[in-house]
Amino acid sequence: MGANDPVSVHPVVEAVASSRPLVGVSAWVRGIQEQVCAVAPFSSSVLIAGPSGTGKELIARAIHAKSPRAKSPFIPVNCAAITGTLFESHMFGHLKGAFTGSNYAALGCFRAADGGTIFLDEIGELEPAMQAKLLRVLQEGAVVPVGSHEEQSIDVRVVAATNRNLADDVAQGLFREDLYYRLAVVSLMTLPLRDRLEDIELLADYLISSQSVKHGLPFKPLSAEALDKLRQHHWPGNVRELQNVLERAAMLSRGDLIERNDIAFDGSSAEYEQSLASVDVESHDPSDWQFPNRATGQWPSLDECEREFIAATLRHTGNNQAAAARLLRLDRSVLRRRMKKLGLDTSRSTPGRPSKASISE
Numbered sequence: 378m379g380a381n382d383p384v385s386v387h388p389v390v391e392a393v394a395s396s397r398p399l400v401g402v403s404a405w406v407r408g409i410q411e412q413v414c415a416v417a418p419f420s421s422s423v424l425i426a427g428p429s430g431t432g433k434e435l436i437a438r439a440i441h442a443k444s445p446r447a448k449s450p451f452i453p454v455n456c457a458a459i460t461g462t463l464f465e466s467h468m469f470g471h472l473k474g475a476f477t478g479s480n481y482a483a484l485g486c487f488r489a490a491d492g493g494t495i496f497l498d499e500i501g502e503l504e505p506a507m508q509a510k511l512l513r514v515l516q517e518g519a520v521v522p523v524g525s526h527e528e529q530s531i532d533v534r535v536v537a538a539t540n541r542n543l544a545d546d547v548a549q550g551l552f553r554e555d556l557y558y559r560l561a562v563v564s565l566m567t568l569p570l571r572d573r574l575e576d577i578e579l580l581a582d583y584l585i586s587s588q589s590v591k592h593g594l595p596f597k598p599l600s601a602e603a604l605d606k607l608r609q610h611h612w613p614g615n616v617r618e619l620q621n622v623l624e625r626a627a628m629l630s631r632g633d634l635i636e637r638n639d640i641a642f643d644g645s646s647a648e649y650e651q652s653l654a655s656v657d658v659e660s661h662d663p664s665d666w667q668f669p670n671r672a673t674g675q676w677p678s679l680d681e682c683e684r685e686f687i688a689a690t691l692r693h694t695g696n697n698q699a700a701a702a703r704l705l706r707l708d709r710s711v712l713r714r715r716m717k718k719l720g721l722d723t724s725r726s727t728p729g730r731p732s733k734a735s736i737s738e
Contacts, residue, residue, distance in 0.1 A: 399432055399436065399439070400580050401573065401575070402575055402576060403568075403573040403576045406576060412565055416440060417441075417443035418443075418444060420534045422534070422559060422563070423437075423562070423563045423565060424537050424563070424565070425536065425564075425566075426538070426540070426541075426543070426564065427568065428569050428615055430615030430618060431570070431616060433538035433567055434453065434496060436567070437453075437496045438451060440536060441496075446492060446494055450492070451490070451493055452486050452490035453498060454468070456498060456507075457498075461507065465523050467485060469487055469488070469521060470483050470484045470485030470523070471524050472522055472523065472525050482522075485520065485522065487531050487533055488522075488531060492533075493533065494533070496538070497535060497560075498537075498538050499539060500538065502541075512553060516559070518531060535560065537560045540710055541714070542714070544557070545714065569708070570612040571611055577619070580619060581599055581607060581619070584619065584623045585598070592628065594628070597633060597634060597635050602636065603639065607619070613709075618643075622641070626639040683715070684720070687705070687715065690704055698716075
């Protein structure tokens, strides 16, 4: 194939990619496609929750693309990257000369998205003061640029995303309840890749095809052995990790197929898999617990039970939080938040293989 020859795209992949916001055959993919089509025609706020790397922005863009706002701007904002001092200027704009160094006026993200959609990614990371300012904008449908006293009306649909459990954060006082209900008029949930392994084959074909176009490479399908290796992986990085693994494999493969040996996971993933392999899931049994507590004679509270159960799981895995989260069927970030809430030390995490002593407890 010459340098200027067109790169072939897998025909099934091309058809799927052109018609679906998310690629796959699982019940979750079909369900989220239906939900996107159902909510897209309206202007209600949407909150998308789920682990990192599971396609939250992809869903947001699909909602925008299928809405009457499709020809207007889609403005993504990483809320975790906005500091307090820059929040109002970045989000609401400013006038020229409003502060030192403001040599020009700026629209801000909300006014730039007027008539379209603003995507507030990592919304759970906003500090309380910023949450209050955002709430006012959503309530009033108007912004006040820095350096001005005049409200400017905006017509913007808000789609927010988070990898946190905002309902838990509200209960802990970490996120404003009124803002939560403003954002979660419609709530959508993403699913970890490990819970929809039936999507991997089609996802892999789609990602390899996209990368072949991007890098000017011929399309190389996966061998059966390579596909099997992908299905056996735990995917802590979800679809984002799959994309990286396949991009590396497509570039380094020397044959017409991507073979099993071409599939290599990064160091953190390999270490994660090793730690899981060393834990005997079946032996994790808290049956020696006593109800009521033998020392106090009192029935324990739910928080006390949860604290002891998590602590026992951490002892079982040698303080490997990744392995403990797997045993408890939780996202690791959710486990850390629960540990913090229950007063457990989140800083003591052993990244490697649990000790033999901890496994035999």
